[in-house]
Amino acid sequence: MLLFRSEAHVENWLKGRTGGATIPVTKLAELSDAWWSTRLAPDWRPRAAGEGQSILDRLGLTGEFWNFG
């Protein structure tokens, strides 16, 4: 889970290997906020099954790559 200056830098870093998924840093910021914003709440509880997948789905991170299985 790494940051790059651009998609061209991702391609250069992969050096011909098969990559995973690349998303804009703005989408990452949205994802992180949805994932972590309640982490320090005094009434925090572990996520129910499927809740993590729902977060990805809501942000449009769908398809086989983003499926927890």
Place this chain on the structure above:
Amino acid sequence: MDAADLELRNATYARFIALGRAPSAAEMGAYAGMPPDALRDAWRRLHGDILMANPFSAVRTPFRVDAAGRSWFANCAWDAFGIGSALHVDSTIHTACADCHEPLDIQVRDGLPADRSLVFHVLVPASSWWNDIGFT
């Protein structure tokens, strides 16, 4: 995770934030009123959750985050953005492009990065993230 472990987990996170680092077993035992051995047993049960105290890292990483008047370390780029979100404050992430190693100092205001040209790459599909979370 039973109610007592959950309470200890949340208290551990609170001490992590208050101290700006991971609390020792002695510090946490004194805070929680638990003998150190009992505390260590409980931490072992919570191992999967608080080893990294996500999104915070107890050890130095390539993702340093300035937030709430302190510097923290995050385990990955996802977690680096998560520190500001968890603390509900603006932040600045200090890292580098994984390809060219040029330093990246990313100001995050109201949840959005000032430099919106950057991209995030995930190499491993979600179904395999927890097979080796360190590699992921």
